[in-house]
Amino acid sequence: MPELLLEIRSEEIPARMQRRAAEQLKERLTAMLSEAGFTPAKDAVATYAGPRRLTAVVTDLPVAQPDRTVERKGPKVGSPQGAIDGFLKAAGLSSLDQAEQRDSGKGVFYFAVQRQPGRATTEVIAEIVPALIKAFEWPKSMHWATYSQRWVRPLHAILCIFDGKKVEGRIDLGGGELAFTDETVGHRFLAPAPFAVTSFSDYADKLDAACVMVDAAERRAYIARIAGQRAGEGGMQLRVDEGLLDEVTGLVEWPVPLLGKIDDAFMDLPAEVLTTSMRAHLKYFACLRLDDSLAPRFVVVANMENADGGAQVVAGNERVLRARLSDARFFWDQDRKKRLADRVADLKSVLFYQRLGSVAEKAERVAALARWLAARIPACDAALAERAGRLAKADLTTGMVGEFPELQGVMGRYYASHDGEPDMVADAVAEHYAPKGPDDRCPTAPVSVAVALAEKVDTLVGFFAIDEKPTGSKDPFALRRAALGAIRLIIENKLGLGLIELFERAHTLYAGFDRAKADGVARALLDFLADRLKVHLRDQGLKHDIVSAVFAVPGGEDDLVRLIARGEALKSFLASDDGANLLVAYRRAANILRIEEKKDGKRYDRLADPKLFVTPEEAKLHQAIMDIATKADPRLADEDFGGAMAVLAGLRQPVDDFFDRVTVNAEAADLRANRLCLLSQIRVAMDAVADFSKIEG
Amino acid sequence: MAISRPTSFQSLILTLQAYWAEQGCVILQPYDMEMGAGTFHPATTLRALGPDHTWNCAYVQPSRRPTDGRYGENPNRLQHYYQFQVMMKPSPADIQERYLGSLRRLGVDPLAHDIRFVEDDWESPTLGAWGLGWEVWLDGMEVSQFTYFQQVGGIECNPVPAELTYGLERLAMYIQGVDSIFDLDFDGVPKNRGGKTYRDIYHRAEREFSAYNFEHADVDRLFVHFEDAERECARLIEARLALPAYDQVLKASHLFNLLDARGVISVTERQAYIGRVRTLAKSCCETWVG
Numbered sequence: 001m002p003e004l005l006l007e008i009r010s011e012e013i014p015a016r017m018q019r020r021a022a023e024q025l026k027e028r029l030t031a032m033l034s035e036a037g038f039t040p041a042k043d044a045v046a047t048y049a050g051p052r053r054l055t056a057v058v059t060d061l062p063v064a065q066p067d068r069t070v071e072r073k074g075p076k077v078g079s080p081q082g083a084i085d086g087f088l089k090a091a092g093l094s095s096l097d098q099a100e101q102r103d104s105g106k107g108v109f110y111f112a113v114q115r116q117p118g119r120a121t122t123e124v125i126a127e128i129v130p131a132l133i134k135a136f137e138w139p140k141s142m143h144w145a146t147y148s149q150r151w152v153r154p155l156h157a158i159l160c161i162f163d164g165k166k167v168e169g170r171i172d173l174g175g176g177e178l179a180f181t182d183e184t185v186g187h188r189f190l191a192p193a194p195f196a197v198t199s200f201s202d203y204a205d206k207l208d209a210a211c212v213m214v215d216a217a218e219r220r221a222y223i224a225r226i227a228g229q230r231a232g233e234g235g236m237q238l239r240v241d242e243g244l245l246d247e248v249t250g251l252v253e254w255p256v257p258l259l260g261k262i263d264d265a266f267m268d269l270p271a272e273v274l275t276t277s278m279r280a281h282l283k284y285f286a287c288l289r290l291d292d293s294l295a296p297r298f299v300v301v302a303n304m305e306n307a308d309g310g311a312q313v314v315a316g317n318e319r320v321l322r323a324r325l326s327d328a329r330f331f332w333d334q335d336r337k338k339r340l341a342d343r344v345a346d347l348k349s350v351l352f353y354q355r356l357g358s359v360a361e362k363a364e365r366v367a368a369l370a371r372w373l374a375a376r377i378p379a380c381d382a383a384l385a386e387r388a389g390r391l392a393k394a395d396l397t398t399g400m401v402g403e404f405p406e407l408q409g410v411m412g413r414y415y416a417s418h419d420g421e422p423d424m425v426a427d428a429v430a431e432h433y434a435p436k437g438p439d440d441r442c443p444t445a446p447v448s449v450a451v452a453l454a455e456k457v458d459t460l461v462g463f464f465a466i467d468e469k470p471t472g473s474k475d476p477f478a479l480r481r482a483a484l485g486a487i488r489l490i491i492e493n494k495l496g497l498g499l500i501e502l503f504e505r506a507h508t509l510y511a512g513f514d515r516a517k518a519d520g521v522a523r524a525l526l527d528f529l530a531d532r533l534k535v536h537l538r539d540q541g542l543k544h545d546i547v548s549a550v551f552a553v554p555g556g557e558d559d560l561v562r563l564i565a566r567g568e569a570l571k572s573f574l575a576s577d578d579g580a581n582l583l584v585a586y587r588r589a590a591n592i593l594r595i596e597e598k599k600d601g602k603r604y605d606r607l608a609d610p611k612l613f614v615t616p617e618e619a620k621l622h623q624a625i626m627d628i629a630t631k632a633d634p635r636l637a638d639e640d641f642g643g644a645m646a647v648l649a650g651l652r653q654p655v656d657d658f659f660d661r662v663t664v665n666a667e668a669a670d671l672r673a674n675r676l677c678l679l680s681q682i683r684v685a686m687d688a689v690a691d692f693s694k695i696e697g
Numbered sequence: 698m699a700i701s702r703p704t705s706f707q708s709l710i711l712t713l714q715a716y717w718a719e720q721g722c723v724i725l726q727p728y729d730m731e732m733g734a735g736t737f738h739p740a741t742t743l744r745a746l747g748p749d750h751t752w753n754c755a756y757v758q759p760s761r762r763p764t765d766g767r768y769g770e771n772p773n774r775l776q777h778y779y780q781f782q783v784m785m786k787p788s789p790a791d792i793q794e795r796y797l798g799s800l801r802r803l804g805v806d807p808l809a810h811d812i813r814f815v816e817d818d819w820e821s822p823t824l825g826a827w828g829l830g831w832e833v834w835l836d837g838m839e840v841s842q843f844t845y846f847q848q849v850g851g852i853e854c855n856p857v858p859a860e861l862t863y864g865l866e867r868l869a870m871y872i873q874g875v876d877s878i879f880d881l882d883f884d885g886v887p888k889n890r891g892g893k894t895y896r897d898i899y900h901r902a903e904r905e906f907s908a909y910n911f912e913h914a915d916v917d918r919l920f921v922h923f924e925d926a927e928r929e930c931a932r933l934i935e936a937r938l939a940l941p942a943y944d945q946v947l948k949a950s951h952l953f954n955l956l957d958a959r960g961v962i963s964v965t966e967r968q969a970y971i972g973r974v975r976t977l978a979k980s981c982c983e984t985w986v987g
Contacts, residue, residue: 011793012831014816051814140818142829144845145787146856153829154790154845189807251813282837300837302811313811316836322876323773330771349963 002163004058004125005200007184008133011153012051015250017139018216021152022049025056028135032128033058037066037118048214050253051303052188055214057200063163065118074110077101087112122162126169129160129180133171148174159184164198186210187254190305211254211305220249227257227299231287234259236295239275239286248283252303258310260284260318262296266325269332272410273400277324280404282317331399339419340412340429343394350396353477356462356510363393365509366432369454370447372505376497380446381424388428388451391416395429409433428452435485438539442488449493454506456486460528461506465513465521469528483532490560499526499558526558533560542567545696546574552691562639569641570690578649585655586692589679592664596676604676605684612674617658621678624654628685636689644689655682705885706869706895709803710757713781713863716802717755720795722783725756730944731951734760734821735782735862739943742824742978743985745786745849745858752858755783757865761951763958766907769900772877776906777899781863787856788845796833796843796861804872810836819844823950823974825851825982828860840868850982866895910958919959923952923970930977939985946977 006029013021026047033040040058048055074087084096091112093099099110134149144154149171158180160167166182183194184203191210197203204214213219224238224245231238248255262274271294278284284298300317302310347360356362367389374382395401395412413430417423428448432455435442443452459482463469470479490497503522507513530551534544542564550557550566557563573579597603613619628647635643664679666672686692703712718724728738735758736742744752758780766776785792793814797807805812814831819842821827830844842862846854866878873882879896886892930945953970956962962970 012814012816016816140829142845142847143855143857144859145790154788156790189812251815303813304811306809306811308809310811312809313836316810316838316871319871319876320837327771327773351963 001060002063002121003199004056004061004121005159005161005197005203006056006129007157007159007203008054008155009052009157009159009184010151010155013049013054013152013250015051015247017152018049018051018250019246021054021136021138022047022216024136025049025054025132028132029056029058029128032132033061036124036128037068038062038121038124049216049250050212050214050219051250052253053184053212053214055203061121061162063121065121065124067118068116070114070116072112072114073104074099074112077108077110084110122167122169125160125162125167126180129158129167129169130171133158146175157181157184159197161198186212187303190254213254216249219252219255220245223248223252223255223257223301226255227285227301230257230259230299231285231297234287234295234297236287236289236297238299239288239294241279241285244279244283244285248301251283252301254303254305256302256305256310257299258302258314258317259287260298260300260314260321262298263318263322263325264296266322266329267294267296269325269328270410270414272407273328273332273404274325276404276407277328278321280406281324282321284317284321327403328400331403335398335400335411335415336418340391340394340415340421341419343397344390346397347393350393353462353468355466357512359393359396361511362458363390365458365506366390366392366451366454368509369458369506370450373450373454373497373502374446377446377450377493377495380450384422384424384447385428385450385454387421388425388432388447389454391421391425392429392432392451392455424448435488437481438484438488438536442492444493449489449495453486453489453495456482456489457502457506458509460486460525461503461521462510464525464528465507465510465517469524479528480532483529484536487529487533487536487560491564494561496559496561499529499560501558533563537564537567542571543696545694546571549690549692549694552694554688565639566641566690569645572642573645573648574695576649578652579645582648582652582655582686583692583695585652585659586682586686588659589655589682590693593676593679593683596665604673604680606677606680608674608678608681612670614671615662617654617660617662618675618678621651621654621658621682624651625678625681625685629688632685632689641689648686648689651682651685703804703885704869704872704882706865706881706883708885709865709869709872710779710781712802713799714755714757716799717783720753720785722753722755722785725754727756727758728947730947731761732758732947733762733950733954734758735780736821736824736826736860737947737950738782739940741782741784741860742826742849743939743943743982745784745846745854745860746852746982747986749786750856751786753785755781757781761954763906763910763954766903766910766958768907769879769903772879775866775878775899775903776910777902778878779865781865783861783863784858786854786858788859792859792861793843796841800835803868805835814843817842822971823953824849824978825975830860835868835871838867838871840864840871850979850985852979852982852986910955911960914955914959916956916959916961919952919956923949923956926952927973927977930981934980934984937984939981942977942984943981946974946981949977950974 026045030040030045038061044059046057072091075083087110093112096110099112101108102111138152141150141152143150158171158178159182160169160180161182167180170177170179182196184197185192185194186207187210195206197206207214228238274294275286278286278298284300287295287297287299289295302313304313306313344360344363347363348358350359352359352362367386370389371382371386374380374385395408395415398411400411401408409430409432413426416426416429424445424447427445428451431443431448432451434440434452443449460479463477463479468477500522503525504518507518507521508515534547537547538544546567550563550570574583593604608622610622628651632644632647635647664675666675714724725740738756738758740754759777760780761777763776765774767774789795813834815834817830817832819828819830826849828844828846832839833841833843840863844860846858846860848854869881870878875881879900881895883893883895883898926945926949930942933942933945953974
């Protein structure tokens, strides 16, 4: 069946928008074709994006739109004549004979049922394409010349071919129009002359001959392969950089990877400075030697095939890199003339956040909090933690970080080492922003852990105290990321810490904060962390209801390490036969209690009176409950949660026997009340280990 | 007289002027006030908004960025440099081709190089202006900025102009194949016949103005001047004199840049000062179109 080919050609589309644009083109085209009654198969629509064109191809479209039945619901049978007349007019019927009567379930109504014969597919396409372009959404779009139409950059041509022939159509740009064409152009410089095409395969072949690789996936794979080869020719390998590969793929229609040389004079600059200089502004790939050290080479992906094999292009790029690196060298030399410790004062003029003071104040707080944390982190030197906390932000005032903000921390380490600071301090300065996400490496060196955690807790407490909490999708200060970072630092380093105390401590370090509000801020932040923890642990295989159950133990839990140990024990227990069975019994007890307490309007939370037991099952259950209290408590105190759960297992038989043989709702009121109290005690005893009422499923 | 070599700094300017004159541009001379970029010239800022439906102009504009001064010691940075500015309104459909034509005229053959248009949106918080476009890469070097203005002074541009800014020193460095701005051949006249390099003409100025910008500019007086300019601007707006009022915007903007170079404006104050200049710029633009 025939094929539709659409190409929307414009001036250069930003690389970062291309992938999503191809996806959107596919979604919208599929939806609009479906709405028009075509039912394109899932793989019948393919789209492609590049710097100067978005392309779509739809295979297997019929030459005519399928016939469609359109129904219009009218008034109820027996409605006033006015309503009937209105319906007939709107539906284009001359009398009610042409309408059907149908029982809708809410009475009998008139329905106008009309068959719409399908139109020629070309006609439908001529409508769909302009509508698609008008509805298209770019992250940023613009006007050009005198038109009211918006596009990401000026729109130049719409190639639209169906079944081998140009579709007659046009788009109104608002102040002008663009007629569909069957012509396109190749590479801007290598093949600028227009040519006509008849099908996608014709299009792809001719564009390939005209130096355009239409498919971004193909361009990406080609770049990776050839760039790797170029590096390999020099006995090196390409430094893997998927993000850069994506970006470069969007900057070229005809990728030509070329190998360039880094002037030896710059090879003593820190490796991160070299790679960042090359990556950020120039989009070069770094090359590594076999020992993973940085080689004095780079790969630039040109969009051009030159007669000289790229010699002039490489020479030009090498010169640009030299200029960039001389700038970097200037910063590197200048920055080292002033000690990091002497830069701390300069942070006074750098604002942290309006109501949270300067970065200098933040550095002091982080230093103090890191010192406090050091006492709670095994083998952590308090003086070093404080020192590192104070120096952590000082590199923000250096020229290098001003030029390359992404090198914050990393440069701090180099400058700290240069100043002769201890390695542990230099490492902590470098690592204090980590972990920046779920996949980032989490610091493990004690001093680094102290400073990284202090930094995050200070930020969280500060923003919570001034009520700048994340809402919905809005999280302008990346507090969710900070919270996840804090959680990972704590649990991956197994830091037994009372978070409430930590948060209150951080709160008192803010000079202007009202001390009376510290507890409220700490509680709110703990709730926030609990939510983040649930997300984090869910990814690690611990369900949110288990986390809720262990957070809600009597007295609350704010020590994440203990909480997770208890959660893991609970998870295993619930997976065991005893645990599953006991959960059923727990729920049965809780249900009965809820119903009876509601009926009686009072609570049965007294201790059961052994004198009122009439069956051995009651006495045995009572004894088992007593045993639990005496046996589970010391285990909980020792944080032997598996042991505490095992004690709970001892309840199973007595509880089962109780429910099998004892009628809770006995005739005698005092017996009934006493048995309800016994059920209540089951609940209390179990909740001391974990709040079983939170368990779902 | 020896004929100036075609790659000299000054012939670059002459060539661009001739080329854009052929494209129908009014060739203007630099505006006679200190400004941070060619965009601030009223022929761009105000004419982007009106009154003419069609406005095509080109000019060279000395630009001052006090914080970029390096006492003449950095081969790539200057506190005073030249921009060549082109604005065509409405943006012609072939403006990219016209721009490439200018490079060809300068002797840059696109087939021998790698020329690319890389996303770079432009925003001037002081002018309340923004647009979308690219930086143009010539073998990796950014040689021009290309912008479709969307707003100026907070007012929508209709028609939309295309603005091109050539970094003349960079372009000349590329064309002449030198690694330091100061080594640029300025006039194309051989050294032994009195020919001048960029160093001969501007190195002392870079040294002295860097010292002025960073060390000697009288901060208290600059603050007073800033407020004077602000007040004068407001007064002229009252009198509905858009162009003289706009001159005061230029003054205020440059004074702010000097204060910034002196390091006396904190991060928080910075936004406030930019906001004050923007308010002035907006009222000038409103008065201009109103």
